Amino acid sequence: MIPTYNEAENLPKLVHALFSLPLPGLGLLIIDDNSPDGTGAIADELVKKHPGRIEVMHRAGKMGLGTAYVTGFQHAVRAGAEAVGQMDADFSHPPVKLVELAAALEGCDVAVGSRYIPGGGVDEDWPVWRKLLSAFGNFYARTILGMKLHDVTGGFRLYRKQLIQKLPFERIRSSGYVFQVETAYLITLLGFKFKEVPIYFAERRLGKSKMSFRIQVEAALRVWQLLWNYRDLKRSK
Ligand SMILES: Nc1nc2c(ncn2[C@@H]2O[C@H](COP(=O)(O)OP(=O)(O)OP(=O)(O)O)[C@@H](O)[C@H]2O)c(=O)[nH]1
Numbered sequence: 001m002i003p004t005y006n007e008a009e010n011l012p013k014l015v016h017a018l019f020s021l022p023l024p025g026l027g028l029l030i031i032d033d034n035s036p037d038g039t040g041a042i043a044d045e046l047v048k049k050h051p052g053r054i055e056v057m058h059r060a061g062k063m064g065l066g067t068a069y070v071t072g073f074q075h076a077v078r079a080g081a082e083a084v085g086q087m088d089a090d091f092s093h094p095p096v097k098l099v100e101l102a103a104a105l106e107g108c109d110v111a112v113g114s115r116y117i118p119g120g121g122v123d124e125d126w127p128v129w130r131k132l133l134s135a136f137g138n139f140y141a142r143t144i145l146g147m148k149l150h151d152v153t154g155g156f157r158l159y160r161k162q163l164i165q166k167l168p169f170e171r172i173r174s175s176g177y178v179f180q181v182e183t184a185y186l187i188t189l190l191g192f193k194f195k196e197v198p199i200y201f202a203e204r205r206l207g208k209s210k211m212s213f214r215i216q217v218e219a220a221l222r223v224w225q226l227l228w229n230y231r232d233l234k235r236s237k
């Protein structure tokens, strides 16, 4: 699943990179929120170029990452996928690492691309404050919610169908960025097995970032709400 909002320059390159990988069973689901830069039309062109391997969901407007992923998960499993992955369109998640995630999925329920284990990292060119904010945000959410996973805010993951079928989607309230934390927490509470694969998270080179300070503050507060919302699952653990 690749959610897109204004990724016209990145999407064709990403699709090419993914279909060059030694993953014969790979299909793509692009979820575009009516990007003003025409990413949706570009996605439709890519379908013609790779018949049977790409599907595009067009949504009416920018509805956030969380809802894009929820619809995408449900759709992919209904369509018969054995495993469903999520990744950004901006090359921050190195496509080649999908091969390692697929290998890691043998013997666990979810394989997670992780910046915060040995061998992983974030863009060297990030200013110190941004590196600290990212590391701190991750540590903060991990500690409050008591998760063993080392990268709980990252969005490069591969889930087994069986896990997706057990996720209580009707309870998921995150519409944006904090969706990654919410699903990481559910994985923890429901006792699923995960493996982490180190990734180097590179800053996007093309297109504009949708991340803002406001989004990060909102995510920090939402962590407490997650602790409260899932207290029943926490108790029965
Ligand atoms: N469908 C959909 N996709 C979105 C939405 N917001 C962001 N995306 C996509 O989600 C992925 C991650 O968004 P980014 O803008 O890269 O945000 P980020 O990765 O958190 O921050 P930067 O890497 O700093 O840009 C990209 O593929 C975006 O195009 C949205 O509301 N709807």
Ligand SMILES: [Mg+2]
Residues within 6 Å of the ligand: 088, 090, 092, 204
């Ligand atoms: Mg990005």
